[in-house]
Amino acid sequence: MFKYPNGRAYEKKENEQTLHASASDTYGNRGMTLEADLNETNAYYLAQGIAVIHKKPTPIQIVRVDYPKRSAAVIKEAYFKQPSTTDYNGIYRGKYIDFEAKETRNRTSFPLQNFHEHQIEHMKQVLAHGAICFVILRFTTFDETYLFDAHHLLEYWERKQQGGRKSMTKAEVERHGHLIPLGYHPRIDYIQIVDKLYF
Numbered sequence: 294m295f296k297y298p299n300g301r302a303y304e305k306k307e308n309e310q311t312l313h314a315s316a317s318d319t320y321g322n323r324g325m326t327l328e329a330d331l332n333e334t335n336a337y338y339l340a341q342g343i344a345v346i347h348k349k350p351t352p353i354q355i356v357r358v359d360y361p362k363r364s365a366a367v368i369k370e371a372y373f374k375q376p377s378t379t380d381y382n383g384i385y386r387g388k389y390i391d392f393e394a395k396e397t398r399n400r401t402s403f404p405l406q407n408f409h410e411h412q413i414e415h416m417k418q419v420l421a422h423g424a425i426c427f428v429i430l431r432f433t434t435f436d437e438t439y440l441f442d443a444h445h446l447l448e449y450w451e452r453k454q455q456g457g458r459k460s461m462t463k464a465e466v467e468r469h470g471h472l473i474p475l476g477y478h479p480r481i482d483y484i485q486i487v488d489k490l491y492f
Contacts, residue, residue: 327396327431334479346383378415389424396431402460403430405453413450416443425491439470440486
């Protein structure tokens with residue numbers, strides 16, 4: 294069981310999508326998750342000297358561990374030290390890059406509940422300092438991955454806060470997002486989109 298710093302237990306929302314998907318969820322990527330694809334892509338960028346971008350570790354405080362055997366420790370209780378911000382950050386062409394990665398099985402929309410208030414606030418702060426900030430969204434049913442600028446995400450978040458839709462339609466993601474073709478090396482070449490949008 295994981296707990297936040299205030300002691301409240303972490304509970305996964307009923308419709309909350311995670312970065313972990315089964316092999317049957319996607320076809321083109323043969324079961325690889327978005328996170329695995331991005332980690333592979335970032336390793337490629339690093340090895341080729343293109344960019345230095347890493348997945349941020351989630352800060353966890355381990356409280357109770359059981360040792361059923363000397364060689365096997367089982368974490369029984371842990372706390373999130375602080376709410377996480379976004380998934381990835383780094384530097385490319387002298388600019389700070391910060392982004393979140395999310396995927397959904399929904400066919401017609403992307404639920405905004407997949408994002409948390411503290412992530413949205415973090416993105417606002419990053420943008421206020423002139424950095425590059427975006428989200429990478431994947432519709433697993435179609436195996437389509439989009440780079441979606443944070444400014445647009447904030448507009449749709451604000452719409453939700455004002456009582457509007459609680460999701461972005463797939464058409465809205467297609468209109469404002471940039472489809473990233475899947476490749477071999479790198480798997481998700483999002484830097485080519487970053488070049489077009491921000492440089």
